[in-house]
Amino acid sequence: MLELKELTKHFGEVKAADHISFQVGKGEIFGLLGENGAGKTTTLRLLATMLKPTFGTAAIAGYDLVKEPEKVRSSIGILFGGETGLYDRLTAAENIEYFGELNNMEKTKLKERVKELSEIFGMQEFINRRTGKFSRGMKQKVAFARSIVHNPDIMLFDEPTAGLDVSAIRDIHEFILDCKKDGKTIIFSSHTMSEVEKLCDKVGIIHKGKLADYGTIPELMAKYNEKSLEEVFIRLAGEKI
């Protein structure tokens, strides 16, 4: 479903992503672990076509990242950062429709889809209200709906739970698992070991732009003879003393 082939991004001297290669199968959840500045966001931005790779490419849902960025964009949905960015002066429905329209959805289909999403996320009561005064939870639902309005096969989340309270985090976890249930392929970055252990089928550990290793959690623990993912992470990405 998703295959990175030596994906590389340089910002001047900084090698933010350095020949990163891994594969994620359909319906899998892949966790990206790494310290601050390791290159997680950069990798996800490359996959989301926001950045152009310096070298390498990726195959996403069968499309080439470099040659067919538009096709790639039609197959991905993103939720970046802890912030649920919405247009305050638009209603929830308008927020979602805007992204649907930009993703070339047909008008009547889009209306149906918004209705469907509003039922899925329980937004019927506030779907036609402006989002400016929404509570955090309400905003989050709208942001979820927006990210999957065009029914993408692949979801990219960059630190989706950073800075959120417990119930908001639980909602996000549920959303991610629901996406998986729908057969979506998911890549997300995180600093939280427990979250990764709970959700991920596979984990990749990035260190200074390089993919140190990746595999299922039991595989990695066995390979490095460590008792927990955290130990593996420290070993691969922690600063050696």
Add this chain to the structure above:
Amino acid sequence: MSWKHVWIVFKKEVKDMIRDKRTLISNILIPIILMPLLFTLMGGGIEKMEKDITENITVALAPSSNTEEMRNFAVNELFVDNPNIKLIEIEGDPVEAIRNDDVRFVLDIDENYIEKLENCQPYSVTVLYDQSDTKSGGSFGIVASAIEQYSQKVVAQRLVDMNIDLNILQPVQIQQSNAADEKGSGNMMLMMILPMLAAILIAVGGIPAATDLVAGEKERGTFEPLLTTQSGRMSILLGKYMTVTLFSIICVMAQLIGVFIGSIVSPGFLTMGGTGADLSFYIPPVALLLTVLITISLGMVFAGVQLAVSTYSRSFKEAQTYMSFLMIISMIPAYATMMMQPDDVQLYMFFVPLLNAIASLKMVLGNVINYTYLGIALATSVAYVFISLVLAASMFNKEKVLFRS
């Protein structure tokens, strides 16, 4: 790039901006009420002054000539044709009275004037007034011509008494003829104010939109999802660009509406206290079209630059700071050329951004139209539009700028 996506972005942005009360206030309300307000405040003053100068002229007699007979002479002979000149009584020192604004003119009439008049000798009328006072200066002409009129009447009477034809006094008769275009010679006030305000408002008008549309979007966290939709980056940029242009043009239109309302509320301002007869002036349609196009291009240039600045900014606040700087830059040429007359425009101005629009507006409002100059202004404007768009597009494609935090 797809026009469908451009249109979707444009529609959404316009809707979003219109729902923002601040935009409505700064782009529509303020320009609309600013003009009538300015007109009423300044126009009222001008009108009152004009009225004071021509209608409420007070004259007193110096103590030495303040007799019953002199008063009769002043009222019934000297100023008999000028009911706007009023003879009043003052107490004390005439100089003091003038300084206190109790009276505008004090006349000292030759005490032997009757005798001299009968002997056909000239006699003097001394007019004392405050020459540093604008109103007195303006009124002096009226008083002087009243005295002159009286003097001519006396001459005429004498000639009639001597059986001489009056025409021998007037070998030449001056006929006035206006060399300015028959269709109107432009309007001074509009010529001064409109280009200046248009230049400033067109710079200001796009600011709220430009700030919000990229820097604001980055800050809210909507920018990244937007860039991962299927609409290409250039479609997004162009949709936003059109929105910013639209709002800067709306701002100028609101100003024009304001001028129109102002000219109804306080017509005296535009005609400098006149009756309003010379308010109608004519602009040839081609010149009008050219200036409209030049003004719109100016709005587009600003839109491009402002979007580039907004893209470059890390935050909303930072964008606002740069924008106010941009606004000040546009104010300098606008104010510097406020007093410039349409025949003072120079060729180089039509090559300089902003100045070219101001100079074109001046020419057209002053009805001193040079189509070559207008053509140059339009051509350079279009070139600047192109440059500003390229600038905005290059910012929009700079990953380092777009994704820095």
